[in-house]
Amino acid sequence: MADKVITCKDCNTEFVFTENEQAFYKEKGFDNEPQRCHDCRRARKQQRNNNGGFGGGNNNRGYGSNNNRGYGNRW
């Protein structure tokens, strides 16, 4: 595995999908590569939270929790 450069779908910025992140995705069972850069993803996540999508409580499908070991620590 090697780092991958992906172009963000939203802002067309190139970002690196690192080996570590790829491993993380694999471990989580995600087949898809991320399509958006970190900023856009964060923005979307925030938007979702603000949209009253709160209802389910704990349904952070393997992603959103704040303490997801070594993931969020650079962004």
Ligand SMILES: [Zn+2]
């Ligand atoms: Zn972006």
